Amino acid sequence: MALNKKNDLYMNCPMCDCELPMGGDEKVGEEISCPYCETPLKLRKSKKDEDKLILEEDF
């Protein structure tokens, strides 16, 4: 049975597809680097769903 905690947010790295735990207070435009593949990532709003945030490579 999966726990469904509100603040337990994970996002997938677009490069290595690992799950990155988010604190829940990240903001759009914030830069994060993947701890696994060290790709610089930027937090963006999804084009399909504006309530959803996605990570994109930011070289």
Ligand SMILES: [Zn+2]
């Ligand atoms: Zn990665």
